[in-house]
Every structure is written in structure tokens, then in C-alpha cells.
Amino acid sequence: MIRLHNIHKTYVLDSGRQVQALKGIDLEIRDGEIFGVIGLSGAGKSTLIRIINMLERPTEGSVEVNGTELTSLNDAQLRAERRRIGMIFQQFNLLSSQTVSGNVAFPLLLERHADKSKVRERVLELLKLVGLEDKADVYPSELSGGQKQRVGIARALATDPKILLCDEATSALDPKTTASILRLLTSLRKKLGLTIVIITHQMEVIKECCDRVAVLDGGLISELGSTLEIFSTPKQDLTKRLVSAAVRRDVQDLLEHLKVHEKPEEGDALALELLFLGEKANDPVIVEVAERSRARISILGGAINHIQGQPLGNLVVELAGAPEVIENALKMLQEKVFRVTVLGYAAKGGQNHD
Amino acid sequence: MTDLLISMGLSPAASKITMLLAQGTADTLYMVLLATFISIILGVPLGVILLVTSKGYFWYSPRFYAVLGACVNALRSVPFIILMVAIIPFTKMLVGTSIGTTAAIVPLTVSTVPFLGRLVETSLKTVPYGLIEAAESMGTPPWKIISRVLLPEAMPELVQNFTLTLIVIIGASAMAGTIGGGGLGDIAIRYGYMRFQAGIMLATVVILIIMVQIAQLIGDTIARRVDHR
Numbered sequence: 001m002i003r004l005h006n007i008h009k010t011y012v013l014d015s016g017r018q019v020q021a022l023k024g025i026d027l028e029i030r031d032g033e034i035f036g037v038i039g040l041s042g043a044g045k046s047t048l049i050r051i052i053n054m055l056e057r058p059t060e061g062s063v064e065v066n067g068t069e070l071t072s073l074n075d076a077q078l079r080a081e082r083r084r085i086g087m088i089f090q091q092f093n094l095l096s097s098q099t100v101s102g103n104v105a106f107p108l109l110l111e112r113h114a115d116k117s118k119v120r121e122r123v124l125e126l127l128k129l130v131g132l133e134d135k136a137d138v139y140p141s142e143l144s145g146g147q148k149q150r151v152g153i154a155r156a157l158a159t160d161p162k163i164l165l166c167d168e169a170t171s172a173l174d175p176k177t178t179a180s181i182l183r184l185l186t187s188l189r190k191k192l193g194l195t196i197v198i199i200t201h202q203m204e205v206i207k208e209c210c211d212r213v214a215v216l217d218g219g220l221i222s223e224l225g226s227t228l229e230i231f232s233t234p235k236q237d238l239t240k241r242l243v244s245a246a247v248r249r250d251v252q253d254l255l256e257h258l259k260v261h262e263k264p265e266e267g268d269a270l271a272l273e274l275l276f277l278g279e280k281a282n283d284p285v286i287v288e289v290a291e292r293s294r295a296r297i298s299i300l301g302g303a304i305n306h307i308q309g310q311p312l313g314n315l316v317v318e319l320a321g322a323p324e325v326i327e328n329a330l331k332m333l334q335e336k337v338f339r340v341t342v343l344g345y346a347a348k349g350g351q352n353h354d
Numbered sequence: 355m356t357d358l359l360i361s362m363g364l365s366p367a368a369s370k371i372t373m374l375l376a377q378g379t380a381d382t383l384y385m386v387l388l389a390t391f392i393s394i395i396l397g398v399p400l401g402v403i404l405l406v407t408s409k410g411y412f413w414y415s416p417r418f419y420a421v422l423g424a425c426v427n428a429l430r431s432v433p434f435i436i437l438m439v440a441i442i443p444f445t446k447m448l449v450g451t452s453i454g455t456t457a458a459i460v461p462l463t464v465s466t467v468p469f470l471g472r473l474v475e476t477s478l479k480t481v482p483y484g485l486i487e488a489a490e491s492m493g494t495p496p497w498k499i500i501s502r503v504l505l506p507e508a509m510p511e512l513v514q515n516f517t518l519t520l521i522v523i524i525g526a527s528a529m530a531g532t533i534g535g536g537g538l539g540d541i542a543i544r545y546g547y548m549r550f551q552a553g554i555m556l557a558t559v560v561i562l563i564i565m566v567q568i569a570q571l572i573g574d575t576i577a578r579r580v581d582h583r
């Protein structure tokens with residue numbers, strides 16, 4: 001469990017000017033979850049994650065990790081505590097002077113009476129865990145970005161921490177490698193019971209693997225919720241922007257071109273946006289409603305996005321028929337579908353494109 | 355030795371000169387290698403201290419850094435020949451005499467330690483700060499960050515620094531020779547300058563050039579070997 005309470009961080013620049021990077025963060029990250037923090041550049045993401053292992057001391061507030069209040073520890077105690085919190089970085093930060101196994105062994109060899117053969121054994125075990133057992137004796141300069149990050153992960157997990165902090169860990173990688181690293185993190189979470197904190201500016205990363213996400217804006221958390229919630233019902237403008245950049249554009253484009261009016265005229269169809277969540281996205285709801293209500297339902301467009309592998313479906317439909325029939329169908333849809341948004345009435349005959 | 359050379363067909367005069375140069379070379383090597391070694395022993399810690407007390411590092415201390423930095427700069431700005439004379443009392447205190455090859459090691463070292471210290475500081479600064487942070491995030495104590503991150507990561511640059519120091523000391527040792535330090539510089543002055551034996555002068559210069567070349571070659575090779583970036 002990571003508990004941040006009323007975290008403020010103010011940097012004082014050489015010029016004497018103060019920069020308030022964090023302005024009062026309250027956050028609880030549960031054991032075993034993958035928690036994402038997203039925000040624009042300069043929002044304070046790196047500052048926030050670095051406060052969790054006290055690479056950065058907060059100006060104010062408390063940091064509780066694994067039940068220990070970190071702000072009250074002395075340097076030696078803090079070092080001991082840090083061995084229970086792993087961290088990986090955007091630039092990997094591997095030692096170029098050490099081989100892969102040397103890098104992974106680094107935290108293990110800090111222990112006073114490290115047993116060399118045990119260390120070697122543990123290193124190989126870790127390399128196997130990240131799928132690099134054949135690279136033990138090469139230098140990092142010979143590895144690809146994704147492989148370097150795997151070494152970083154193995155090194156971060158060497159001391160068997162229960163928490164892994166990832167600061168833009170995939171930002172230097174191409175989309176395919178990013179996906180493979182995120183898959184690795186997800187599988188490690190399960191295998192090792194890790195709590196993972198992911199800092200990113202890529203909504204794709206959140207969408208792929210986070211259980212919950214906090215949106216950081218100007219040093220404050222502007223929105224927090226499950227990833228599915230954030231993607232399905234973003235509230236703040238910033239969140240909406242971030243989400244719309246990461247989901248399939250089909251529905252958005254359709255909505256922008258759809259011509260509707262508020263007052264129904266004789267014979268108008270009712271345009272709706274339907275949102276399906278999780279398993280329900282696959283149910284034959286539309287067919288069922290059409291059959292039972294006798295409304296004529298035409299599908300204008302739709303898209304399915306996968307959030308952590310779970311489907312999140314958007315569908316834009318028009319209901320046509322007698323007013324009572326439309327009303328009845330609307331009611332039925334509202335019962336079955338996660339969210340129904342009434343867009344307005346469209347002239348009969350379907351949509352009018354520009 | 356001289357007899358051996360004569361029996362090998364060298365004229366007595368040539369044999370004597372050869373022996374002279376050999377002795378000078380040995381003296382110079384002794385001065386240079388020992389002075390370089392001591393300079394490294396003292397200069398690396400100096401560079402480390404300069405680095406870790408400078409802004410942004412874990413023992414940042416503006417006052418300490420400013421004072422130490424000023425001392426280093428002051429020492430560096432004194433020309434070697436003047437430094438050598440100026441610290442004669444100190445040299446006497448340390449080795450009992452101010453004349454000869456052993457005595458010359460003292461000013462050679464005193465003048466190169468601050469020089470190497472700055473070089474080391476600059477080299478260590480090239481180690482990406484992220485590496486220090488990564489080490490900190492793993493609970494590495496400061497002195498292990500120095501020994502296991504900063505020094506190994508900067509090793510290629512450090513080896514170049516040591517090479518440069520060695521070469522600077524070779525040059526300075528020749529200067530030290532001119533005022534009683536012994537070695538090739540001493541020979542160049544006594545025979546080449548005072549007795550107008552241009553041949554001997556030239557020979558000492560050639561030997562010095564060869565020494566520098568070899569030093570550079572070895573330095574470059576080692577630097578390349580320890581560089582895995």
C-alpha cells in the first residue's frame with residue numbers, strides 16, 4: 001500500500017523563483033494494482049513518482065509505503081526501505097561498464113556478505129524471468145531498447161521488492177516493444193504479486209495495462225478512477241482530450257458530422273450513442289431490443305476499444321418508428337446498455353452528412 | 355657495463371654516452387612513474403571530492419567546494435619552475451633533500467595533483483546523472499555510488515586523464531632535471547647546453563618523444579579496452 005497525503009513539492013530555482021511542482025496530492029495505491037499516472041509535460045508526474053521512493057523529498061506531506069512513513073527516516077533507514085521499492089527509468093540507466101548480469105547483480109552485491117554463487121544463481125533466475133537468459137554476459141550497448149528495459153526490470157526486482165515504480169519506462173520504445181514490456185509488467189504483477197506505479201504521457205500505456213489511473217494537471221490530481229471509467233466517462237476536459245486521442249476515431253468523426261435537432265418532427269428518427277462495457281459489449285442487445293420493441297434500429301457506426309483487454313464499445317444508432325415505439329426502445333436500451341446518450345432527432349431517412 | 359659496450363665494438367666515448375643516456379632514461383622513468391602514481395593516488399580522491407561537493411551532487415557544499423576549488427586553481431596557476439623552487443622547504447621536509455630524482459618527485463606531484471583533480475572532476479561529471487539516481491533508488495550508499503558507479507563508468511576518460519598526466523609529468527620532469535632534478539633534462543642541460551654537444555641534446559629529445567608516444571599508445575589502448583559504451 002502506498003499512501004500519499006497532502007504532498008506539496010516546491011522547487012526553488014537559483015534565481016530564487018519558486019516552482020510549485022505538486023500542490024497537494026492525496027493518493028492511495030492499493031496492493032497488487034497497476035496504477036497509472038498520466039498528465040501533460042510538466043504536470044509533475046516524475047516529481048510525484050520520485051517522491052514515492054524519496055528520490056525527491058516532499059516540501060510538505062506524508063509518504064507511507066509498506067506501512068512505513070518515509071519522510072521521518074534517516075538516510076540509512078531510507079536506503080533499507082528503498083530496497084523494497086524497485087524503479088525503472090525512461091533512459092534505462094544501466095551501467096555501461098558492467099555486463100547484463102553485472103547490472104542485475106548490482107543491488108545484490110550491495111549486501112554486506114553477498115554470496116557470489118548465490119548472487120549468480122539469483123541473477124540467472126531474474127534474467128529468465130524477463131526472458132534474457134542468453135544475454136547474461138553481453139554489455140548493455142549491444143542490446144535493443146526493449147532488452148535494456150528488461151534488464152532494468154530484472155535489476156529493479158533483484159531485491160524482491162513488492163512495489164515497482166516505472167517513470168516513463170516505455171517512452172523511449174517503439175509501439176511494439178512498448179506492448180511487449182507492458183505485457184511483461186502485467187505478467188510479473190501476477191507472478192510476483194507486485195504493485196506497479198506507471199508514469200506516462202501515453203494514454204495507450206494506461207489503456208493497455210492500468211487498473212486505475214490518476215490524471216495529473218498542474219500539480220494536482222484532476223481526475224481519478226478505474227481505467228474503464230476514465231475511458232468511458234471522462235469528466236474533465238483534459239481527460240477527454242487524452243482519451244479521445246487514444247481511442248478509435250470512427251465514432252468521434254461520425255458524431256461531428258451527424259446533423260440532429262432537439263425538437264422532434266413528424267417521422268424523425270432518434271439518434272443515440274450507446275456505450276457497452278466489458279462482457280456486455282458482445283451481447284446481441286440491439287437485435288433483442290429491435291425485436292421486442294419493434295423499433296427500426298439502424299446502426300450508423302461504431303468502434304470497439306480494448307481497455308486492459310476488456311472491450312469498450314461505442315455505437316451510434318438511430319431509432320425509427322412511432323413515438324411510443326421509440327420511447328419504449330429507448331427505455332429498453334437504457335436498461336441494458338452501460339450508458340445511453342441521446343444525441344437528438346434526425347430527419348427521416350437516416351443521417352445527413354455534410 | 356661500459357666495458358661490455360666497448361667489447362661489443364663501440365668506441366669508449368660512444369659507450370660512455372650510451373651509458374649516460376641509459377642512466378638518464380632510467381632516472382626519468384623512475385621520477386615520472388612514481389610521480390604519476392602518487393598523482394593518481396591523490397588526484398582521483400581530489401577530483402571525487404570536488405565532484406560530490408559540487409552543485410547537484412550528494413554532498414553538495416557550496417562553501418567547501420568554493421574554497422577547495424580556489425586552492426586547486428591557485429596551485430594550477432603557478433608555473434612549474436617557480437613552484438619547484440617555492441616549495442623547496444616542503445620538499446626538504448618530506449625527503450630530506452631538494453636535489454636529485456627523488457626530491458623532484460615532490461614538486462612534480464604537487465603541481466599535477468590539482469591538474470588531475472580537475473580533469474577527474476570533469477570526467478566524472480560526464481557520467482549521466484540518471485545512473486546515480488538509479489543507484490540511489492536501489493539503496494546504494496554514497497561511497498558505493500562513487501566506487502561502483504562513478505569511477506567505473508568514467509574509467510575510459512580517467513585512463514585518458516592518467517595518460518595526459520603522465521605526459522605532462524614527462525615534460526615537467528625534463529624541466530625539473532634542469533635545476534638539479536636529474537634524469538634526461540639534467541643531461542640535456544649539462545651536455546647539450548653547457549658543453550654544446552648537440553648530439554646528446556638531440557638524443558634526449560628523441561628519447562622523450564618516444565616516451566610520450568609509448569605512453570599515449572598504451573593509454574589509448576587501455577582506454578579503448580575499458581570502454582563498453
Ligand SMILES: Nc1ncnc2c1ncn2[C@@H]1O[C@H](COP(=O)(O)OP(=O)(O)OP(=O)(O)O)[C@@H](O)[C@H]1O
Pocket residue numbers: 011012013019020021039040041042043044045046047048201
Ligand atoms: N530539479 C528541479 N528543479 C527545478 N524545477 C524542477 C525540477 N524538477 C522538476 N521541476 C519542475 O517541476 C515541474 C514538474 O516537473 P516534472 O518533471 O515532475 O514533470 P513531468 O510531468 O514529469 O513532465 P515530463 O512529462 O516532461 O517529464 C516542471 O515545471 C519542472 O520544470
Ligand SMILES: [Mg+2]
Pocket residue numbers: 045046047168
Ligand atoms: Mg517526467
